[in-house]
Amino acid sequence: MATHFAHDTGTHARRRYDDYAAAPSDTMRSAAAAPWIAVLEELSAVAGDDLGHARERVQRHAADIGTGFRIIGEESERPWPVSPVPLLIDAAEWATIERGVIQRADLFETILKDLYGPARFVERGLIPATLVTGSPFYLRPLVGLTPPGGHHLHFVAIDLGRSPSGEWRVLGDQLRAPTGAGYALENRLAVSRTLGGLQGRLNVRRHAPFFAAFREGLAAACRRSDPRIGLLTPGRYNPSYPEQAHLARYLGLLLVEGDDLAALEDRLYVRTIGGLKRVDALWRRLDPRLLDPLAFDSHSRIGVPGLIDVWAQGNVVLANAPGAGVLESAAFGAFLPQLATRLTGADLILPNIATWWCGQPREAAHVAAELDSMLLSSAFGARTLGLPGDGAVSGAELTREQRAALLDDMTRRPQDYVGQEVVRLSTMPVVIGDAIEPRPFTLRVFAARDGLGRWQVLPGGFARIGEHPDPRAAVMGEGTWSADVCVHGAEPVAQVSLLPAPDSLHIRRNPGTLPSRVADNFFWLGRYLERGEALLGMIRTMLGSSIDADASAGPDDATAGRLVAEIVEAGAAPAPASLRRPDLIAFARIAMEARDGYQSVAAINTHAQRIAGGSRDRLSVDMVRLLDAPFPTHRGMLDRAGSLQRRYAAIAGLSAEHMGRTAAWRFHDLGRRVERARAITRAARVFGMVGASSDDLSTLLDLADSQISYRQRYLTGIARVPVIDLTVLDPGNPRALAFQVERIREHLDALPVLGDDGMAEPQQIEATELYALVAPAQAALLDPETLSEVERRLFRLSEAIARRYFLQGAEPLRASGLTLA
Structure with missing residues (x-):
């Protein structure tokens, strides 16, 4: 039976390969057949005759991982759209991409060191001054400052397109806060769970060594041997927040927002339940202009006041250093080929798409003359008056009025515009319905510094797939897909994991820092x-x-x-x-x-x-x-x-x-206990005092979810005092007030304290006094005044917990006893 199934799988794969209707430039058609047939065999083993099953299965695995993304302006996350068919790149072709990415990253580092240092490239005319000063991402306050560790760049992303001739060309550079590495990781996990045998059959290179190298590189740039590293996120409404959360988990980084951090005495700290804990490095996903309201945008409410001072003193590593985004502008692409030749003595291994910056008279005239054959976009990323919308626009698709408005504004402010050639992309196979069809794609590749400061390139990255056969560059948005990218070769690949070897792993039961x-x-x-x-x-x-409406009466x-x-x-x-x-x-x-x-x-x-x-x-x-x-x-x-x-x-x-019984769980359960105690106290005061009717007492039992317990304990009918005892004072009833008060006291005794003098803190005192009020109470004597006092004490207890543990915003950083570690 197994042999017959394998034969059927091979037959399905060969038929699908032969039926695939794509141009010779397609990645499947232009490459060796054997690796792609292996992919199709794995798909057939999962899906049989219906490839839709494979698509549904990989989507289910992506959902299980928790992958998602958000379109700007939308409240809810969307499921991450991953294709079951990976993009295959053989090791020889990948080696060229890898060299080109490293060359480009080194070139960017050299330029940044000069722009924020002696500025000789501008002085010698290699880079127009307007190209630098006109960028909103050129941060003048950082001129003359050397980043901790000596590097401006720690993590970069390069967007590539494969032309119909098979040449890889650079579409764009991501240097400020590159996104997508987490999605590449999640795509690999989802596809590996779907096509389980593919990695072994094709010797697919793994992602784990790259992420391990990046983590080691950040640690090596810090001044402490056991540094605390955070991932700085703008928050849950950022489009790629799910990716950031996944990366933080995978790399063991502390996921923090601006309000979690505080700059104090030239050090950066995270506000935790145990006081202020020092932070040595941040992998930031925050716009650099919003990082520090004291240094850049004073209106920023998500940055950290004083962060740049700490960075300038060399006490926190920022990956990437603020100001790197000056090289992201489309206009810089017009000068990189010449800079590469002048600075390295070699041409770019990965050439740019042809770009003309209109800040130069001859180039502006060329763009105006060839408008119908170009893409027009903003030189520095900011919206311009002459372009409809925020993105690039095809000159051929402009209306007469739009064309006139564009040319008019180009005359007034030519430096705001660039013209670029229209990019035509080759295609890759995608499952559409029950067939495999070609779709255009782009590839995002990532590079990171390792512990020795050398660049390592993630073997694969992730592909973004266009929704329609239109061969122009695709962007992630509604209706588009992504794909895993597998670099394969003849050499076996070691089974590498991000986790250390079991014998070298230091056992710990402390789950780590819990931010306030x-x-x-x-x-x-x-x-x-x-x-x-x-x-x-x-x-x-x-x-x-x-x-x-027609049910029994209440x-x-x-x-x-x-x-x-x-x-x-x-x-x-x-x-x-x-x-x-x-x-x-x-x-x-x-x-x-x-x-x-x-x-x-x-x-x-x-x-x-x-x-x-x-x-x-x-x-x-x-x-x-x-x-x-x-x-x-x-x-x-x-x-x-x-x-x-x-x-x-x-x-x-x-x-x-x-x-796990961590501090995070304790706060979650503490919140439940405080709220449940408040609810049952109020219910007892309203429905359980002297004069309560049988319906009142039955309601109290319902609200305390104690009807069955009462009936098992008392067979003679409902009575006020037993009901009060069960719902309020019985420490063995998990819905009773007394039970909640005991759990509250236990949690507060287990949570960290700031002082080392052994004295109770305010929240512990409040809990003890609350316990002293409830524990000795007698059901027959319990009155509304006592229950009202319990409510007041619960409110005070909640306030005391917040003041002690939830240190945010303008909370004084020099509070008495505040621990610095």
Whole structure:
């Protein structure tokens, strides 16, 4: 049977190879057949007769990894579009690309050292002064400063296009904050899980050594032997935030935002629950102009005041150094060939696409004369008056009015424009439906410095595939795909992993530094999840066992009125017109689903999603998937409420049984306990005091999820004192107030303290006093005043936790006892 299956797989692969209709310039058609047939055999083994199965499978693996991206202006992430067919490049062809990328990276480093140093290239006329000073990414305050470690560049990306003749040419350079390496890694993981035998069959070179070398290179540039390295992100709304979170996890870097960091006495620190901890290097994904409001853009609210002073003193490495983006401009491409010849004595191994900067009279005249055969774009990336839209525009596609406006503005400000040849790309195979069709692609290649300061090139990078057969350059956006890039050869590849050898790995049980912002997020994630579940419980109890209009009746009017008042007090919905069932159902619908202006269950869930989005590098894929799941759309309210209840239970189960008992988990559980304690205290004060009816007491049991426990314990019917004891004072009931208070005290005793004098801190004192109020209480004597005092103390406790652990924004950096490490 196995032989027959292998024969069928080979037959399918050969048929698909023969049926592939592409031009001779296509990567499959222009290369040796054997490697591509191996790819098609692996695809056939997965998909059989239907290649759509392979596409669905690789997408499922990408989703399991947690890969996603966001289009600017959109709230929700999109799934990462990865093709099951990788781009194959043989080792000999790759060697040329590798040499060309290293040559280019060295050339950029040489130019940057001069531009921010003696500026001899400008003085000698090799680079026009306007080309430098006209760029918004030329940062004049950095002139004369030497970056820590001596290098401006640590990580670069080069965008390449393969022409129909097979020549690789440079489309663009990414030097400020290159994106995509994480997607290349995720593509490799997803495709490897789909086509499991391909790496061994083709001797595909691995990614892990490159990332290990990059991490070693950053560490080597630092001044401490065991440096703390962070990945500086703009935050969860950045289009590539999922990639950044994945890279931070994979490389073992601390994912931080600007508010997590503080510059103090020429050192950079991260605000953690244990005080300020020193940071030695940042792989930044933040626009350099926003890095430090004191040095650059004073309006920046996501930077770190004083960061550039720390960098200038050599106490923090920034990868890449601010100001590197001056070489990204399209206009520089017009001068790189000459610079390469003058500075290195050799031509560019990877030539640029032909570029004309209109800041020179002869070049401007040429662009104007050949407008119909060129792409026009901004010289420095900023929007210009003469171009419609933000990107490059084909001169042939301009209307008469647009053409006139462009030529008019080029006359006034020619230095703002460049003309470039229209790039025609070769194609690669992509699964479309149940067939393989050719599509144009571009390739992004990455290079990074290793521990010795030498450039290492990621073997492969990632390909971006155009949606349509149009052979012009593709960009990632709606309807486009990406692909893994496999460099293959005859030589076997060692089984290399980013992880150290098991015998050399130092065992540790400390999960690492927890930034204050992340602790804050986990605390409030727990609170919002509990708050949403408690509100849903009140809605369900108000309407009885069912939320359908024809279901059994809920509690009597007095109890229902109190539930309504609590829901209104929570800001979930406006008061209903009456307590009649139709009005209550309409009221319940608003409290569950309203989006505008009310703290409904849906709104609370949205808050939880946003909070979790800022710490996704510390959450499991399953947890993220549950939190990001859309609001239920079942027809009946009962079904929607049941779905929500099951989702809350699943999230609680994941946090209880699958999260390691780290400080992050403690803050998450602490938030749950504080919120649950607040909810049950309020419920007991409203529904459990002297004079409470049987419906009131039953409601209290429902809200405390203790109906079954009560019935098992008491067979003689419902009574106030036993209900209060079970729901408020029983330390063995996980829904009772006493249980929450004990867990709160345990968590605060386990979390770090700032001082070493052994004295209790304010949050611990608050927890102890709360415990002293609750633990000795007697159910028969518990009164509304005591419960109100418990509520006040819970509020004070939450404030004390925030003041102690959530050090952000303008929090004084020299607070008493603040630890510097």
